[in-house]
Amino acid sequence: MSVFTPLSRPQLETFLEAYDLGRLRDFQGIAAGTENSNFFVSLEKGEFVLTLVERGPSQDLPFFVELLEVLHQAGLPVPFALQAKDGVALRELAGKPALLQPRLAGKHISAPNAHHCAEIGALLARLHLATRDRILQRRTDRGMTWMLREGERLLPSLAPKAAEMLNGALEEIRQHREGILALPMANLHGDLFRDNAMFEGNHLTGVIDFYNASAGPMLYDLAISLNDWCSAADGHLQPALANALLASYARLRRFTPAEVQLWPVLLRVACVRFWLSRLIAAQSFAGRDVLIHDPAEFERRLAQRQEVTVALPFPL
Known part of the structure; x- marks a missing residue:
């Protein structure tokens, strides 16, 4: 527990x-x-x-x-x-x-459908719209600076193939960091996974656990959520779920050309963030009676995001 x-x-x-x-x-x-x-x-x-x-x-x-x-x-x-x-x-x-x-009503969804994903997309858009004009300032303590530092520290402990993939991802973060930080900003949930949302049927009744919330690029928040809600067990994105989430979000906030261009990068950055945090948790709490999420889940997702075929709805 x-x-x-x-x-x-x-x-x-x-x-x-x-x-x-x-x-x-x-x-x-x-x-x-x-x-x-x-x-x-x-x-x-x-x-x-x-x-x-x-x-x-x-x-x-x-x-x-x-x-x-x-x-x-x-x-x-x-x-x-x-x-x-x-x-x-x-x-x-x-x-x-x-x-x-x-305590909010509803229960967690382990196998979401397109309706659930559309609800999550709309929720994220409403959250971002509610805060983008008056952003509450807090820097995340697990941002790109943290990823670069911890990623370099963990590289020697990884298997060669995993280390090669992580090293490439860290180089991509260095290359695109300035562009990512120039994207449209708001307050972010930062951790909107399936176990942080409750539903009654297809209706979203609650979102919890805002302790990773911060100010940041809205697209990053979307990438974090989509990587969890729309991934199959082997890590690949399920297009029907991903398109439902993105279309629902875009109905409330249209994407910019810069966001469209950086979307595949943000999906990979979001994988790196949670791969690293899970690796650190596995090291820190080994042998203790603490729930440890499997780091390999995000290793698989990062491998699947080397090519991204699910695009953002292009701004009109």
Whole structure:
């Protein structure tokens, strides 16, 4: 189970006294997280999610609280930090920053269809449109500088074929870095995988886990999501799913010529980011009772993205 900081019932009850939400009925750790400790919390007045933030500088947390409030006010189906009776939303529990948020309805989709992918495309477009005119500033701590540094460090530990592919990808990042940073910007989710969205049938009911959110190129956010939602088990893109996601996004925000040109590059950069982070997690948590996502999944996806046949809808 991926709960890095366990909680006792008395600890949690003391924490919850600050809220007017009634008696604690039950709570349990959530196994899906890989970076923070998350708990389902059942109270007399509803169902909630408690997050203990384990990674990243604490000074960034007001950014997350403000971003989610902006998106909530824009009508997006996102969690938002509940204020306690004293008006404070960002609190502390077990020595960690803590946020209590409403639990969103729905369930995760493991095998998405074109309708699910279209919903994700529209959600990303709405998120970007809600923030592009007033971007909340936060630099990602796993951007291209991090990829170049960690990629070079990990190269000697990889098999020759994998090392050759990664080395080529790092060189591509160096070559296109300036152009990528010149693309249209907004706030990004940064981690909108299948396990961070909930559906009821084909209807998107919630998007969670914004702790990788930052300011950045909108196209990068799209590449991150499409690489997960539209990939088959062997890593290749499924055109029907990818086209549904991209068309739904483009109906709300048209792409620029520069985005069309750099699209294949961004798909590869997004693969590199998660390949590296999973390799690092596998090294850091080896032998511990922590959910580790398979790094080879993104190694396969990067191999499949050496040629990209799914194009962006060209701007008219």
